[in-house]
Amino acid sequence: MKRHVLIFGLVGGLLIATLQYTEYRFVIIEHSVEVYGALVAILFAAFGIWLGLRITRRRETTNEIVRETVVVKEVLVPAEAPAPFVPNSVPFAPNTTQQQNLGITARELEILALVARGLSNREIANQLFVSENTVKTHCARAFDKLGAARRTQAVQRGKELGLLP
Amino acid sequence: MKRHVLIFGLVGGLLIATLQYTEYRFVIIEHSVEVYGALVAILFAAFGIWLGLRITRRRETTNEIVRETVVVKEVLVPAEAPAPFVPNSVPFAPNTTQQQNLGITARELEILALVARGLSNREIANQLFVSENTVKTHCARAFDKLGAARRTQAVQRGKELGLLP
DNA sequence: GATGTCGTCATCCTTTCGGATGATTTTGCT
DNA sequence: AGCAAAATCATCCGAAAGGATGACGACATC
Numbered sequence: 001m002k003r004h005v006l007i008f009g010l011v012g013g014l015l016i017a018t019l020q021y022t023e024y025r026f027v028i029i030e031h032s033v034e035v036y037g038a039l040v041a042i043l044f045a046a047f048g049i050w051l052g053l054r055i056t057r058r059r060e061t062t063n064e065i066v067r068e069t070v071v072v073k074e075v076l077v078p079a080e081a082p083a084p085f086v087p088n089s090v091p092f093a094p095n096t097t098q099q100q101n102l103g104i105t106a107r108e109l110e111i112l113a114l115v116a117r118g119l120s121n122r123e124i125a126n127q128l129f130v131s132e133n134t135v136k137t138h139c140a141r142a143f144d145k146l147g148a149a150r151r152t153q154a155v156q157r158g159k160e161l162g163l164l165p
Numbered sequence: 166m167k168r169h170v171l172i173f174g175l176v177g178g179l180l181i182a183t184l185q186y187t188e189y190r191f192v193i194i195e196h197s198v199e200v201y202g203a204l205v206a207i208l209f210a211a212f213g214i215w216l217g218l219r220i221t222r223r224r225e226t227t228n229e230i231v232r233e234t235v236v237v238k239e240v241l242v243p244a245e246a247p248a249p250f251v252p253n254s255v256p257f258a259p260n261t262t263q264q265q266n267l268g269i270t271a272r273e274l275e276i277l278a279l280v281a282r283g284l285s286n287r288e289i290a291n292q293l294f295v296s297e298n299t300v301k302t303h304c305a306r307a308f309d310k311l312g313a314a315r316r317t318q319a320v321q322r323g324k325e326l327g328l329l330p
Numbered sequence: 331g332a333t334g335t336c337g338t339c340a341t342c343c344t345t346t347c348g349g350a351t352g353a354t355t356t357t358g359c360t
Numbered sequence: 361a362g363c364a365a366a367a368t369c370a371t372c373c374g375a376a377a378g379g380a381t382g383a384c385g386a387c388a389t390c
Contacts, residue, residue: 107337118318120376133339140378150346151377152316153283270366285346298369305348315376316347 095162102161108142109163111135116155116164260327267326273307274328276300281320281329 099109114124121139125132139151146161148154158164264274279289286304290297304316311326313319323329 105336115317116321118313118315118321120315122376130337131339133341134337136378137338137340140380143378148283149378150283150285152280152320155317155320156281156283272367287346295367296369298371299367301348302368302370305350308348314348 098161099163102145104142104145104163108138108145111138112142112154112158113164115139115151116158263326264328267310269307269310269328273303273310276303277307277319277323278329280304280316281323 104112111124111128114127119127121132121135125135128135139154143149143151143154146154146157148157155164269277276289276293279292284292286297286300290300293300304319308314308316308319311319311322313322320329
């Protein structure tokens with residue numbers, strides 16, 4: 001991946017050097033600048049396309065990742081079986097260590113959990129018998145502590161850290 | 166498809182004209198040819214990459230299910246955290262049955278997944294090389310099909326239904 | 331009694347989301 | 361070639377969310 005950038009730079013430098021050189025030697029014609037530009041443009045566009053294809057190509061043959069990618073292909077869930085990913089039949093135990101060293105209070109976590117369940121601030125406020133402003137404050141603080149800018153991000157982070165089921 | 170070539174030509178022409186113009190007006194400096202060339206090269210390489218990505222983008226047909234590579238993001242967890250909720254070491258296999266009988270398209274699911282990862286519409290738009298409006302449309306449709314009013318709710322539903330990891 | 335944390339509420343302002351709707355283009359299938 | 365589904369983009373508008381900031385009371389702790 002890094003090699004491509006290198007190649008890119010190299011080819012770029014060589015090309016420019018070459019073109020500049022040839023310009024002063026052989027291609028001294030009318031509108032040489034346009035020709036020059038067009039040449040560079042076309043070449044680099046082509047190179048860019050190639051690069052774009054190469055760096056985003058799906059690896060079929062390289063080592064570890066492939067194996068798994070192929071395997072999952074046949075994993076089809078039978079019929080209309082809902083059986084959807086039972087989140088946890090076991091009562092969830094939040095990671096208190098994480099919670100503490102992030103300084104997240106119990107109330108904030110409580111509200112975060114409701115956020116994760118898809119409730120709006122108003123719904124949370126009603127459910128907890130507090131004002132919407134309060135919910136927003138708790139949210140803001142929790143988001144800040146989690147380094148999240150959006151509630152979806154906060155939820156994601158919360159799950160990663162084991163704070164949420 | 167044809168339009169891209171057209172755009173390519175147009176942008177090319179405009180760019181060259183612009184550069185040529187500016188060269189004679191503002192950029193009259195030493196080595197202006199190199200600067201000029203480098204500029205053209207970089208711009209066209211970028212454009213080429215974009216074009217390459219765009220014209221070769223995979224369309225997932227109904228027959229052949231192309232699976233996306235799962236990028237396992239490593240999260241730094243301070244020491245004593247007991248490896249909570251390993252996101253998925255196994256590539257996630259979405260519940261295609263649920264997806265189909267809800268009428269959720271591949272693209273919608275793709276965007277839903279990015280929503281679940283906490284990205285804003287704008288970020289998603291940039292990542293997928295589409296406009297923010299498009300993302301919003303996909304979101305709206307997905308939310309509708311999921312019976313969700315908010316993105317957090319959609320994510321929650323998606324996970325319940327096994328559509329999201 | 332001073333200090334600090336937590337929960338509560340507020341206001342102002344900006345950004346983001348979401349709903350409704352219509353249009354165009356691309357693509358898959360017949 | 362033509363149709364249907366999907367994808368793309370747009371605009372308008374209201375609602376929700378988020379940032380910044382200040383304030384106040386309860387409670388624990390030193």
